[in-house]
Amino acid sequence: MDTVFLIDGENLKGKIKTVFKEAGKGKPIWHQYDFKGLFNKILQGMVINRKVFYFARIKEHEGSEKKSKELIEEQRLLKTHLESQSFEVVLSGRVRGQMEDGRGGKPILVFKEKGVDVKIAVDMVSLACDKKVKEIILASSDSDLQPAIKEVRSRRVSCVYLGFEAQPNKGLSYTTNRTILIRNSELFEFDKVQQKPI
Numbered sequence: 001m002d003t004v005f006l007i008d009g010e011n012l013k014g015k016i017k018t019v020f021k022e023a024g025k026g027k028p029i030w031h032q033y034d035f036k037g038l039f040n041k042i043l044q045g046m047v048i049n050r051k052v053f054y055f056a057r058i059k060e061h062e063g064s065e066k067k068s069k070e071l072i073e074e075q076r077l078l079k080t081h082l083e084s085q086s087f088e089v090v091l092s093g094r095v096r097g098q099m100e101d102g103r104g105g106k107p108i109l110v111f112k113e114k115g116v117d118v119k120i121a122v123d124m125v126s127l128a129c130d131k132k133v134k135e136i137i138l139a140s141s142d143s144d145l146q147p148a149i150k151e152v153r154s155r156r157v158s159c160v161y162l163g164f165e166a167q168p169n170k171g172l173s174y175t176t177n178r179t180i181l182i183r184n185s186e187l188f189e190f191d192k193v194q195q196k197p198i
Contacts, residue, residue: 001131001132001133001134002049002050002132002133002134003046003047003048003049003133003134003135003136003137004048004049004050004051004052004127004133004135004136004137005039005043005048005050005051005052005136005137005139006052006054006120006123006124006136006137006138006139006140007051007052007053007054007087007139007140008054008116008117008120008139008140008141008142009053009054009055009078009116010055010056010116011139011140011141011142012139012140013030015141015164015166015167016028016033016187018166019164019166019184019187020187020188022166023184023188025188025191028191029192030074030077030078030081031074031077031078031080031081032081032191032192032193033081033190033191033192033193034085034190034191034192034193035082035085035087035190036085036086036087037189037190037193038182038186038187038189038190039051041186041189041190042162042180042182042186043137043162043180046137048137050088051086051087051088052087052088052089052090052123053082053087053088053089053090054090054092054116054119054120055075055078055079055089055090055091055092055116056091056092056093056116057091057092057093058071058072058075079091085193090119092116092118092119093116093118093119117140117142117144117145120138120140120145120148121144121145121147121148122148124136124138124145124148124149124151124152124159125148125151125152127152127157128151128152128155128157129155133157134157134158135157135158135159135160136152136157136158136159136160137160137162137180138159138160138161138162138172138176139162139163140172141163141164141167141168141169141172142169143169143171143172145172146171146172146175149172149175149176150175153175153176153177158177158178159175159176159177160176160177160178160179160180161173161175161176161178161179161180162180162181162182163179163180163181163182164181164182164184165181165182165183165184166184168181
């Protein structure tokens with residue numbers, strides 16, 4: 001039976017972005033980031049049969065066509081980049097634009113994704129029920145996944161929480177069989193894919 005690695009893409013990007021920002025570094029260029037190198041180092045010695053990134057599908061938002069198009073293009077570049085690094089990419093749910101109060105009460109358009117955690121939870125439970133996995137490695141700090149983790153474990157499937165040394169999710173650490181934390185220094189190490197010399 002397989003070990004599968006399920007990654008909540010936006011959740012992961014948000015955590016990495018926060019670590020970079022707090023260290024005074026610029027925002028990573030996602031379609032150049034060496035996700036494969038990072039995970040190979042963190043999960044060294046583990047045989048992983050499938051690696052799946054989950055993202056919400058981005059649609060054009062009326063009133064913000066320019067920003068929507070930029071986000072769609074960014075996602076397209078990232079999807080191509082991840083597939084070239086041997087990840088599967090699942091687009092599920094959607095990104096919605098909504099107005100929120102910004103600084104000084106001035107409304108700003110914020111894009112939020114919906115439905116990704118539900119898709120991850122459904123996949124986790126169906127893989128466990130179909131007896132297709134012996135272990136799930138979960139890269140997400142979303143507490144909403146705890147019921148799915150409990151269900152998976154009740155079916156004798158091991159669950160590993162992959163989190164961050166900066167603000168690990170205690171609930172997920174408690175619910176899973178094992179926790180692996182990514183150090184900040186490791187995130188900086190893989191800022192760009194290293195080009196191999198010819």
